[in-house]
Amino acid sequence: MRKLVPEYIENLKIYQAGKPIEELAREKGLTKISKLASNENPLGPSxxxxxxxxxxxxxxxxxxxxxxxxxxxxxxxxxxxxxxxxxxxxxxxxxxxxxxxxxxxxxxxxxxxxxxxxxxxxxxxxxxxxxxxxxxxxxxxxxxxxxxxxxxxxxxxxxxxxxxxxxxxxxxxxxxxxxxxxxxxxxxxxxxxxxxxxxxxxxxxxxxxxxxxxxxxxxxxxxxxxxxxxxxxxxxxxxxxxxxxxxxxxxxxxxxxxxxxxxxxxxxxxQPHLRRTLRKNKMFYKDLLKYLYRNDFNPIESVTNFVTFKTGSTEASMYLFESLLNEGVIIRHLKSNEMPEYVRISIGTKDEMDHFYEAMNKVLPKYNDKFGRIS
Ligand SMILES: Cc1ncc(COP(=O)(O)O)c(C=O)c1O
Structure with a gap:
C-alpha cells in the first residue's frame, strides 16, 4: 500500500527551539527570567x-x-x-x-x-x-x-x-x-x-x-x-x-x-551598534570562561556568542538545565545535538550573566554533591 507520508518525513524529529521566556514564566510563575538559550543578541536590535x-x-x-x-x-x-x-x-x-x-x-x-x-x-x-x-x-x-x-x-x-x-x-x-x-x-x-x-x-x-x-x-x-x-x-x-x-x-x-x-x-x-555588540560579547565571554574554569568545568573555547561545556553525563546536564530553569535561567542542553553530556550558554547582558552566576552558585553545591567535579 502506498503511504500518505514519505518515510523520510515520518522519521523526522520536530525541531526543538530554546524554551521561550513566556513559557517558563507560565510554567513556574517566575517574573525574573534570563534566556541564554538561542544565541540571540541580548542588546536587542539597533x-x-x-x-x-x-x-x-x-x-x-x-x-x-x-x-x-x-x-x-x-x-x-x-x-x-x-x-x-x-x-x-x-x-x-x-x-x-x-x-x-x-x-x-x-x-x-x-x-x-x-x-x-x-x-x-x-x-x-x-x-x-x-x-x-x-x-x-x-x-x-x-x-x-x-x-x-x-x-x-x-x-x-x-x-x-x-x-x-x-x-x-x-x-x-x-x-x-x-x-x-x-x-x-x-x-x-x-x-x-x-x-x-x-x-x-x-x-x-x-x-x-x-x-x-x-x-x-x-x-x-x-x-x-x-x-x-x-x-x-x-x-x-x-x-x-x-x-x-x-x-x-x-x-x-x-x-x-x-x-x-x-x-x-x-x-x-x-554599524556602531554592531561594534558595541561585539565589544560587550567579548567582555562577557571572557568572564564566563573564567567562571566556568574556576568551577572546574572545561568549556570549549568559542569565537561566537555562546559557550558549550561538558558536564560528565546526560543526567548531570539535564540536572543543571532543570535546576537553572527553576532559578529562571534558560540554557540549552544538547541532547538533540547528540551531545547529551553537554550544555550551551549564550552570552547575555551584564544583568543576565549575573543572574546566571547567582543561579549557578546556588545550584552548584548540590550538583557537585550529586555528580562530583569533572576536571
Ligand atoms: C549555525 C546556524 N545556522 C543558521 C541558524 C538559523 O539562523 P536564522 O535565524 O537566520 O534562520 C542558526 C540559528 O541558531 C545557527 O546556529
Whole structure:
C-alpha cells in the first residue's frame, strides 16, 4: 500500500527551539527570567531598525517589495556585489530550505559533520537526502580530512557551519582551502556563516567567504544573531548568479516580509551598534570562561556568542538545565545535538550573566554533591 507520508518525513524529529521566556514564566510563575538559550543578541536590535519598522507599520496593507531593492542595494554596496548575487529569505534557515528544494532530491548524498546545526539535518532529511557525517575531532572542530574522504562522485552537497553551532569552533582558511580541493564542481557547498560577525572580529585565520569566488559555494548570513533581529526572520545568501537564479525560482515571492526588509536595512546602517555588540560579547565571554574554569568545568573555547561545556553525563546536564530553569535561567542542553553530556550558554547582558552566576552558585553545591567535579 502506498503511504500518505514519505518515510523520510515520518522519521523526522520536530525541531526543538530554546524554551521561550513566556513559557517558563507560565510554567513556574517566575517574573525574573534570563534566556541564554538561542544565541540571540541580548542588546536587542539597533534603534535605527526599530524606528524603520515602526514607520513601516502604517504601510502593512501593502505587499512587500518582492525584489527587496533597498536592502539588496545596501548589501551590494557593503560587500561589492551585484544584485544578481544575492538572495534574501525568512532567516538563513529559510534560504537553506530553498537550497534543499532547488538542489537536493531524495537519495542525494550530503556530507557534513556530526554535532552541527540541527536545523540543517532536519531540512536535508525533509527532502529525503542521505546525510553522511563524520565525528568532530578532539578539539571539537570539523575534521576536514575525514569529511574530504567522504566526498564521492555521488555527493551533491557539503554543509559547513563556520563557526559551528553548538561548539563555537571554526574552520581556518587553510582547512577550508583543503576541503574545497576535494569538492567536485557538480557538488554545492553551503557555507553557513550565521555567526560571521563574531568570528570575523575574533580570529585572523577565519576564511571570510567574500574573499573567495567559487561558482558552487553559497554563503549564508543572518540578521538573527549579531544584528539582534531573530524575531523578524531575515537572512541573506551570496552566490554565483546562476546559483541565485535557481534558488529564486523556488523562493516564495514576498519573503522577507516588509518589516524584515526595513528592519534589516536599519540594522546595517547602524554599524556602531554592531561594534558595541561585539565589544560587550567579548567582555562577557571572557568572564564566563573564567567562571566556568574556576568551577572546574572545561568549556570549549568559542569565537561566537555562546559557550558549550561538558558536564560528565546526560543526567548531570539535564540536572543543571532543570535546576537553572527553576532559578529562571534558560540554557540549552544538547541532547538533540547528540551531545547529551553537554550544555550551551549564550552570552547575555551584564544583568543576565549575573543572574546566571547567582543561579549557578546556588545550584552548584548540590550538583557537585550529586555528580562530583569533572576536571
Ligand atoms: C549555525 C546556524 N545556522 C543558521 C541558524 C538559523 O539562523 P536564522 O535565524 O537566520 O534562520 C542558526 C540559528 O541558531 C545557527 O546556529
Amino acid at each position: 534603534p535605527f531598525a526599530i524606528r524603520a519598522m515602526t514607520q513601516k507599520l502604517w504601510d502593512l496593507h501593502r505587499y512587500p517589495d518582492m525584489h527587496a531593492y533597498a536592502l539588496k542595494a545596501k548589501l551590494c554596496e557593503m560587500y561589492h556585489l551585484k544584485n544578481e548575487n544575492i538572495i534574501l529569505g525568512n532567516g538563513s534557515e529559510g534560504i537553506m530550505a530553498y537550497i534543499a528544494r532547488a538542489f537536493i532530491q531524495p537519495g542525494d548524498e550530503i556530507v557534513t559533520s556530526e554535532n552541527t546545526f540541527i536545523g540543517f539535518y532536519i531540512l536535508a532529511r525533509g527532502v529525503g537526502a542521505n546525510i553522511k557525517t563524520v565525528p568532530l575531532n578532539e578539539q571539537y572542530r570539523y575534521d576536514v580530512e575525514k569529511m574530504a574522504a567522504q566526498i564521492t562522485e555521488k555527493t551533491k552537497a557539503v554543509y559547513i557551519a563556520n563557526p559551528n553551532n553548538p561548539t563555537g569552533t571554526y574552520l581556518t582558511k587553510k582547512e577550508f582551502d583543503y576541503l574545497m580541493g576535494y569538492v567536485p564542481d557538480h557538488c554545492i557547498v553551503i557555507l553557513d556563516e550565521a555567526y560571521f560577525e563574531y568570528a570575523d572580529d575574533a580570529c585572523e585565520d577565519y576564511p571570510n567567504s567574500m574573499d573567495y569566488r567559487y561558482d558552487n559555494v553559497i554563503t549564508l548570513r543572518t540578521f538573527s544573531k549579531a544584528y539582534g533581529l531573530s524575531g523578524i526572520r531575515c537572512g541573506y545568501g551570496f552566490a554565483h548568479e546562476n546559483f541565485i537564479k535557481n534558488l529564486t525560482k523556488v523562493k516564495l515571492p514576498f519573503e522577507p516580509n516588509a518589516l524584515a526588509q526595513v528592519g534589516a536595512l536599519g540594522a546595517l546602517e547602524d
